[in-house]
Amino acid sequence: DALRQLSLTDCFLSSVTLIFVCVQGHRLKNSDNQTYQALNAMRAQRRVLISGTPIQNDLLEYFSLVHFVNAGILGTAQEFKKRFELPILRGRDADASERDREVGEEKLKELISIVNRCLIRRTSDILSKYLPVKIEQVVCCRLTPLQTELYKHFLRKAKSVRTLQEGKISVSALSSITSLKKLCNHPALIYEKCVEGEEGFEGALNLFPPDYSTKVVEPQLSGKMLVLDYILALTRTTTSDKVVLISNYTQTMDLFEKLCRARSYPYVRLDGTMSIKKRAKIVERFNSSTSPEFIFMLSSKAGGCGLNLIGANRLVMFDPDWNPANDEQAMARVWRDGQKKTCYIYRLLSTGTIEEKILQRQAHKKALSSCVVDEETDVERHFSLGVLKELFTLNEETISDTHDRFHCHRCVNGREVRPPADESDCTSDLSQWNHCFSKKGLKDQVLKASWDAAVSFVFYQRSHEEQKGAV
Incomplete structure (x- = not known):
C-alpha cells in the first residue's frame, strides 16, 4: 500500500x-x-x-x-x-x-x-486446458541430390573440418557450421561462396545445373524448401488457416519472399530493420480475420519473443537454433491466449545432417533443464557430450539419425508398435513422442499430403486431449 x-x-x-x-x-x-x-x-x-x-x-x-x-x-x-x-x-x-x-x-x-529455498516453478501445463490443442511435429526432410553432393564436397575440402577430425578446434569451424546450416536450407544460400571458391567450396560451382540462377527460387533443389512449398500450397487450398514462417537467417527469408511472389501468396515480413511502431501495426493487421495476408515471415532473432500472432494457427520453424529456448519462444507465437483454432507446429530438419545434431544437442540441454529445474528423475541419457566431431558428418543411409540414436524400444522392424506411456513427459524427451516412418501414421492431413515431397521421418505429439464441452 x-x-x-x-x-x-x-x-x-x-x-x-x-x-x-x-x-x-x-x-x-x-x-x-x-x-x-x-x-x-x-x-x-x-x-x-x-x-x-x-x-x-x-x-x-x-x-x-x-x-x-x-x-x-x-x-x-x-x-x-x-x-x-x-x-x-x-x-x-x-x-x-x-x-x-x-x-x-x-x-x-x-x-x-x-x-528450492528461493525457487517457485510453474510450467505451461497449467494453461493447456485454457488453450486449443497444439500438434507439434519434427519433420525430417531428405536432402536433394544437389544438396548431398555439395555437402559431401564441403566435408572433403574444408580445412577446418579436417583439423577438427584430428581433434583440433579452429575459429573457422564456426564458419563451417554456418555454411552447412545454410546449405541445409537451400543451395542458393552458398552459391556465392561457390562462385568465389571459398574454403570448402573450391570447384563446387560445377555441381550446380548449367542454367542455375539465383533470381528465382527453385524449391526442388532443397528438401526442406520443397516440403515447405507443399505445406503452404495445401494449407492455402484446403484450409482457411494462416501461417507464421520463421528462420534464423534473413537470407532464407529472402528466399521465402521469392517463393511467395512466385505463388502469389499475400505476406508480411518482420525482421530487425522494422521499427517497433510499425511492428505493432502489422501484427494487429495480420491478426485481423479480414486481413488478406496469408503468411507472416518472422526473423527469430527480431521477433521470436513477445509477439502475439494468434491470427495464424500454423507455424513453420524452418531451421533449428542451438539454444532450445530460442526455438521454444519462437514456436509459442501462435499457441497463446486468444487462440481459438487447433495449432500445428512444423519443425523442419534435413535428414542425417548437422541439423539433426543440433536437435540432439537441444534434447541434451532440455533434459538437463528438466532434471535440475523440473526435478524429473527418469530423463533418458541419449547423447554423449563428445559429439563435436560428429557435427561434420553426413549420414546418407538413415531416415532419422536422431531416432537411430534413441535405440527405440517401441519400434519393431522399423515401425512403432507401442505408443508412449500415458505419463510420458514429451516436453523434455523426444524419444517419448509418437513417430512414424510413413504417412499412414499421421493425423495432420496437410503434412500427410506433403510426405512424398521429401519427408523421411516424423516425430509428433499433442499438447493435450481436447475436453468435451470446452468453450
Missing part, C-alpha cells in the same frame, strides 16, 4: 523496502555482461527474477540467476562448478560409469534442495 502511494523518487528516498523485479530474467544468464553488472549494483532488499527458461545452455547460467537473487547460496562460480556442475554433467553423459551416475544424482538432489 505504501509503495502505491509513493512516486519512484520517493521510493528511493524513503525507508520503504524496495523489490527489484526482472521479467525475462534469463537475460541475466551471463554475470559478466554489462546488464547483469549494472542491475546487480542497484540496491534492493528483495530481488525477483521471472523466467520460463532458466537453463538455456548450461548450469553456469543457472548459477548466475540464482546468485543474482540470493548471492552466496551456491558459493562462488568456481566453487559451484567444482561442487555441482562437473559431477552433474559427468553423470548425465551417455557414456558415464555407474559410479559417475550415482555421484551426479546425489549432487543433483543436493543442488535442488538448496535452490
Whole structure:
C-alpha cells in the first residue's frame, strides 16, 4: 500500500523496502555482461527474477540467476562448478560409469534442495486446458541430390573440418557450421561462396545445373524448401488457416519472399530493420480475420519473443537454433491466449545432417533443464557430450539419425508398435513422442499430403486431449 502511494523518487528516498523485479530474467544468464553488472549494483532488499527458461545452455547460467537473487547460496562460480556442475554433467553423459551416475544424482538432489529455498516453478501445463490443442511435429526432410553432393564436397575440402577430425578446434569451424546450416536450407544460400571458391567450396560451382540462377527460387533443389512449398500450397487450398514462417537467417527469408511472389501468396515480413511502431501495426493487421495476408515471415532473432500472432494457427520453424529456448519462444507465437483454432507446429530438419545434431544437442540441454529445474528423475541419457566431431558428418543411409540414436524400444522392424506411456513427459524427451516412418501414421492431413515431397521421418505429439464441452 505504501509503495502505491509513493512516486519512484520517493521510493528511493524513503525507508520503504524496495523489490527489484526482472521479467525475462534469463537475460541475466551471463554475470559478466554489462546488464547483469549494472542491475546487480542497484540496491534492493528483495530481488525477483521471472523466467520460463532458466537453463538455456548450461548450469553456469543457472548459477548466475540464482546468485543474482540470493548471492552466496551456491558459493562462488568456481566453487559451484567444482561442487555441482562437473559431477552433474559427468553423470548425465551417455557414456558415464555407474559410479559417475550415482555421484551426479546425489549432487543433483543436493543442488535442488538448496535452490528450492528461493525457487517457485510453474510450467505451461497449467494453461493447456485454457488453450486449443497444439500438434507439434519434427519433420525430417531428405536432402536433394544437389544438396548431398555439395555437402559431401564441403566435408572433403574444408580445412577446418579436417583439423577438427584430428581433434583440433579452429575459429573457422564456426564458419563451417554456418555454411552447412545454410546449405541445409537451400543451395542458393552458398552459391556465392561457390562462385568465389571459398574454403570448402573450391570447384563446387560445377555441381550446380548449367542454367542455375539465383533470381528465382527453385524449391526442388532443397528438401526442406520443397516440403515447405507443399505445406503452404495445401494449407492455402484446403484450409482457411494462416501461417507464421520463421528462420534464423534473413537470407532464407529472402528466399521465402521469392517463393511467395512466385505463388502469389499475400505476406508480411518482420525482421530487425522494422521499427517497433510499425511492428505493432502489422501484427494487429495480420491478426485481423479480414486481413488478406496469408503468411507472416518472422526473423527469430527480431521477433521470436513477445509477439502475439494468434491470427495464424500454423507455424513453420524452418531451421533449428542451438539454444532450445530460442526455438521454444519462437514456436509459442501462435499457441497463446486468444487462440481459438487447433495449432500445428512444423519443425523442419534435413535428414542425417548437422541439423539433426543440433536437435540432439537441444534434447541434451532440455533434459538437463528438466532434471535440475523440473526435478524429473527418469530423463533418458541419449547423447554423449563428445559429439563435436560428429557435427561434420553426413549420414546418407538413415531416415532419422536422431531416432537411430534413441535405440527405440517401441519400434519393431522399423515401425512403432507401442505408443508412449500415458505419463510420458514429451516436453523434455523426444524419444517419448509418437513417430512414424510413413504417412499412414499421421493425423495432420496437410503434412500427410506433403510426405512424398521429401519427408523421411516424423516425430509428433499433442499438447493435450481436447475436453468435451470446452468453450
